[in-house]
Amino acid sequence: MAARAASGTPIIDAQGLMKSYDRQRDVLKGVDLSIAAGERVALIGSNGSGKSTLLRCLIGLHGISGGSLATMNQPLSARNHRAVQNSIRLKTGFIFQKHCLVRRRTVLSNVVHGFFGTPGSWRAHSHHLAPTAWRTRAMEALDDVRLADRALARADTLSGGQQQRVAIARALVRRPRLVIADEPAASLDPLSGKNVMDLFARLCADHGITLLFTSHDMDHALTYANRVVALKNGRILFDKASDKVSQDDLKDTFND
Numbered sequence: 001m002a003a004r005a006a007s008g009t010p011i012i013d014a015q016g017l018m019k020s021y022d023r024q025r026d027v028l029k030g031v032d033l034s035i036a037a038g039e040r041v042a043l044i045g046s047n048g049s050g051k052s053t054l055l056r057c058l059i060g061l062h063g064i065s066g067g068s069l070a071t072m073n074q075p076l077s078a079r080n081h082r083a084v085q086n087s088i089r090l091k092t093g094f095i096f097q098k099h100c101l102v103r104r105r106t107v108l109s110n111v112v113h114g115f116f117g118t119p120g121s122w123r124a125h126s127h128h129l130a131p132t133a134w135r136t137r138a139m140e141a142l143d144d145v146r147l148a149d150r151a152l153a154r155a156d157t158l159s160g161g162q163q164q165r166v167a168i169a170r171a172l173v174r175r176p177r178l179v180i181a182d183e184p185a186a187s188l189d190p191l192s193g194k195n196v197m198d199l200f201a202r203l204c205a206d207h208g209i210t211l212l213f214t215s216h217d218m219d220h221a222l223t224y225a226n227r228v229v230a231l232k233n234g235r236i237l238f239d240k241a242s243d244k245v246s247q248d249d250l251k252d253t254f255n256d
């Protein structure tokens, strides 16, 4: 049962959202999802239930096949113009399971890469080219993730957990309104995963950033989100406050 976000202009507003990749099979089968500014939402579901597809539709990376969708008031459709995608990207931070850092570049340059897409983007290739304001902001973001002292180290000399914190700094460097994270802690050991999620959720809360993340770790979903949305076979199975999610809800989500 889908519940609409309580108040405020939605950051994300999907109604009856459909998506098929091949016109033969619908991967998303009528998803209603409304997320208000400042919410922290976990998207859960079995492998193949459609979580990543939904995230990609929400940011205009995939066109939708039916229904309606607006992200930050920007309507999205079957074929999204590059300008629409860029407009959403400029206000959105992304974090993926694999941190996708440029391994041979410094930590600081990797954070400066978060400015790609803004005017004068070529300066985001390296911290040497970046304007002072970008470098300063990147250092603040590194300070937020407690890695300012590693700014000039090569990215591939950091541990997996540290690299994921660099990815968080890169996602937050432009102070986005929305952060979308696809399994942000999945490649980390349990303790590093918990540390990264603690930090990530706190930074989003401190900066008033709306957060939508997927996770296969139910502790993470229930701890770091204030709302949990379960997808099953491309449909929303439930959408409720995290403290209302029961063991039976989780069983229904993951059982055939």
Ligand SMILES: Nc1ncnc2c1ncn2[C@@H]1O[C@H](COP(=O)(O)OP(=O)(O)OP(=O)(O)O)[C@@H](O)[C@H]1O
Binding pocket: 021, 027, 045, 046, 047, 048, 049, 050, 051, 052, 053, 054
């Ligand atoms: N680019 C694509 N082209 C065709 N089919 C795709 C594409 N991406 C995903 N699919 C299909 O869509 C369905 C949903 O996949 P999706 O990756 O969205 O699920 P998921 O819930 O994120 O899974 P997981 O938990 O394994 O990451 C799957 O059947 C998958 O094979």
